[in-house]
Amino acid sequence: MEKTYLPPISSLEPQWYVVDANGQRLGRLASEIAMILRGKNKPTYTPHMDTGDFVIVVNAEKIVVTGKKRTQKVYRRHSGRPGGMKTESFAKLQVRLPERIIEKAVKGMLPKNSLGRQLFTKLKVYAGESHPHQAQKPQVLTIKTVPGEDN
Secondary structure, three states: OOOOOOOOHHHOOOOEEEEEOOOOEHHHHHHHHHHHHHOOOOOOOOOOOOOOOEEEEEOHHHOEOOOOHHHHOEEEEEOOOOOOEEEEEHHHHHHHOHHHHHHHHHHOOOOOOHHHHHHHOOEEEOOOOOOOOHHHOOEEOOOOOOOOOOO
16 A cells, blocks of 8 residues: 655745745735745645745736636625625725735635645735845745746
């Protein structure tokens, strides 16, 4: 019987990556980020362990969606009180809190359990060009989400 490989926790050294969201497609970028957070791009991937890396997303305010999603995509939140449902379109949320768009997209692609909540803490999203994680010496990661574009 084959045994599942369990990497020793001491051997796991998470990397830090910087992803520029300028002009990138939301869903395609979010799925790539979720794979890196989960650790599926590594040979040491184990489904029930956190073997992933940290991801810093900059320029969240410049994320792009296709079709009519800019006006028709709706983000909902509820206060927990009767009648407490609040809705907001993609365009309005992008003006108000552009980080939340990428956070919600990536969070929806992570497991819905304690591991998913732990992985989500490794995602850092910033609206502008700068971030406060220079000390971690992050590597620049280029993700192509626009077909036909050469980066």
